[in-house]
Amino acid sequence: MQENMSVTSYYNMMKSSWQELDLFYDLEWSCADNSAQYQRTVEKDHVMKFLVNLNKDLDEVKDSVLEKEPLPSINKGFSKIKREESCKGVMMGKNMSNNENSTLNATNKTTAAA
Template structure:
């Protein structure tokens, strides 16, 4: 918050009031009323985060991991199956937080995660796609990607 004597204070005050209004109006009335007397948008944000955010995201992580554990292709096309997996993986990326000692740790971890995700993709494919799975396993470097389907002609397999 700038000092009241600073040249940008008036503009800051107007913008802060607008953001405070947005924050409070985006909440249910019962919740928003608790934040009406806060002085800045940052104060509202910090208090709401402290009150309503689970910094560990344990329950969210458990729900996504639980859904992934049992998830299989089933009646979905390979593309639908892959897209659904991708959404789950994006949720995991959002909820997982790590503190790295160095950037190499993050890069190594990312490689491990990608390999596990690829294996999850393979394990959930229907049995009639075993030949496709074998062709995928032969690709080097082995990666999950949107191009994977085009390279292997999976859409042709799905139509059969």
């Protein structure tokens, strides 16, 4: 659950957990298509797990991410949610920390390169 964490902190926590779990999998594929399909399935799973536990005040933007066909990557989903959180923060007079701003910029660059 996101609870009192910023979207960036929540995303980083989730991403760290996924990376730790990945270390436990030792999968061998007989077909490259199976590997690619598995990667798409894992990506969708990550997007859904990230979105499902966001705070209720982000429901509207969460729904807009879920409506996309195909479902966006976790990086694109995070970027969209983070932008919304930032907009809400600006409207409420809050500022992003430098660390969160750096994470958002790095994610946007990664997403743009993909």
